[in-house]
Amino acid sequence: MSKQSEMIRELQDRLNATEAICKDLLTHLHNSPVQAQIKFDDYRIKYTQEAIEQREAEAKAKKLKENYNTVKSEFNDKVMADYWNLVFLTDKQREQRLNDIWSTITSNVELPKDAKRPQHAIPELTEERLFDRRSELQESINRANPTQNKHIIEHCSKSKVEFTERMERERDRLIGELRIKNGVSESERQRLIKETVQEHNYRIKKHVNDMDRQINSAQASLSHLEKHKTELGRVNKELGQCHRQCKTDPLTTI
Incomplete structure (x- = not known):
């Protein structure tokens, strides 16, 4: 028997022993071999490598979405706070300023791959706003x-x-x-x-x-x-x- 075959057999023996121990413990816990087998089969389905990877992917996607919502809110707050700087810039300068704000906020945050800087509506100047700002x-x-x-x-x-x-x-x-x-x-x-x-x-x-x-x-x-x-x-x-x-x-x- 080759060394690889020996290793496979040893791993199989350990797997069989582990499965037997789990079933014994589940039988003791549920007081029923049938319920123990049902529970064991449920675990086998839930904890396949594919199922584990899927749950991890779903959890990561949820976290990235939460990160994106957080930085979007912070971006909107910072843009509104920076209104009186942004409003006097040219379109090109304003775009660069918005990109800089977004880059600063997101520099150390993991986001979805398709995450983009949100569009933002900048209220145009009015005479009333200008008079209020001048007073301030x-x-x-x-x-x-x-x-x-x-x-x-x-x-x-x-x-x-x-x-x-x-x-x-x-x-x-x-x-x-x-x-x-x-x-x-x-x-x-x-x-x-x-x-x-x-x-x-x-x-x-x-x-x-x-x-x-x-x-x-x-x-x-x-x-x-x-x-x-x-x-x-x-x-x-x-x-x-x-x-x-x-x-x-x-x-x-x-």
């Missing part, structure tokens, strides 16, 4: 305080440098004192030096992070202000041409 922008610009934000950036940038230098001087002074301190073992001296370094480094890092947060917030506010000023210019320009371009309020499908 002017209110936002009036609330902004660029002088204060610039002061925050300058102050925090300076504070990072000064605080770091002060802490480093204090750290070095304490380390120098510990190196000549009497009445402590060398191991204790090294422990105290290590703790001093760690404490001052932590305080420096914490302060720098706090200052960076304030700087980033102030810079974001200044950037937001500049964007609103630019957009206000576009809105005012569009209002000046509104008698030619804003007659109705249809939907343009993109």
Whole structure:
């Protein structure tokens, strides 16, 4: 008998033994050899390789469909939030912007092979929308305080440098004192030096992070202000041409 035949026979023997054990357990569970055989045959049908692969395929298809519905909803939300940027773009620029939004949302998401970016209706500009937006922008610009934000950036940038230098001087002074301190073992001296370094480094890092947060917030506010000023210019320009371009309020499908 060849080695392959021996392996086949060994696998068949194990399969027979497994089948017998399953039937015995099912008979014990259902208290009936007939019910055990029915249950066993049911399992054989459900757990063929073809049936398993089909269930896995169905589960994956369901998951991909759920993923697609999720990213479609997120895409629509982002497009609506980006309306006042999209509406002033050319058709080509708008299409590219929509593709960029879709790519960003779907970059790490598995989707059905035939999944496409959903079409989106961008409401065209109307005089009423433009007046409302102009009021929103002017209110936002009036609330902004660029002088204060610039002061925050300058102050925090300076504070990072000064605080770091002060802490480093204090750290070095304490380390120098510990190196000549009497009445402590060398191991204790090294422990105290290590703790001093760690404490001052932590305080420096914490302060720098706090200052960076304030700087980033102030810079974001200044950037937001500049964007609103630019957009206000576009809105005012569009209002000046509104008698030619804003007659109705249809939907343009993109």
